[in-house]
Amino acid sequence: MLSDTVVLITRDGFGTTSAGDAAFGEEMLEKFLHTLEGREDKPAAICAYTEGALVVTDDSPVLLSLQMLEAAGVEIIACGTCLDHYGRTDRVAVGRIGAMTDIVEKMAAAAKVITV
Numbered sequence: 001m002l003s004d005t006v007v008l009i010t011r012d013g014f015g016t017t018s019a020g021d022a023a024f025g026e027e028m029l030e031k032f033l034h035t036l037e038g039r040e041d042k043p044a045a046i047c048a049y050t051e052g053a054l055v056v057t058d059d060s061p062v063l064l065s066l067q068m069l070e071a072a073g074v075e076i077i078a079c080g081t082c083l084d085h086y087g088r089t090d091r092v093a094v095g096r097i098g099a100m101t102d103i104v105e106k107m108a109a110a111a112k113v114i115t116v
Contacts, residue, residue, distance in 0.1 A: 009052035
C-alpha cells in the first residue's frame with residue numbers, strides 16, 4: 001500500500017545519468033511519476049529537495065504528472081531553501097513551498113520512504 005508512503009525526489013531526473021544523458025533521466029522520472037499517477041494507491045506525499053526541488057517549477061518536464069498527482073490527493077512539498085538557492089521560488093507551479101521541518105515530519109510519519 002502506497003498511501004502510507006512518502007516519495008523523495010532529490011534530483012531533476014531519475015537515477016544517475018551522465019551529463020550528456022540528462023534528458024534520459026528526465027524521461028525516466030516522467031515515466032516513474034506517470035506510473036504512480038496510474039496506480040489506485042498513491043503515495044501520501046512527494047517531497048522535493050536539493051536539485052529535485054526544480055521539478056515543481058513552471059519549466060519542469062514532469063510538471064503535468066505532478067499536477068495530476070496533486071489533483072488526485074498527493075501532497076507535493078518543495079524545499080523553500082532549495083528553491084531559493086536555485087533562484088526559482090517565484091516559479092513554483094505545483095504543490096507548496098515548505099521547510100525542511102515539513103519534509104522531515106512527512107518522512108517521520110510515513111511507514112515507508114522511497115528516494116528517487
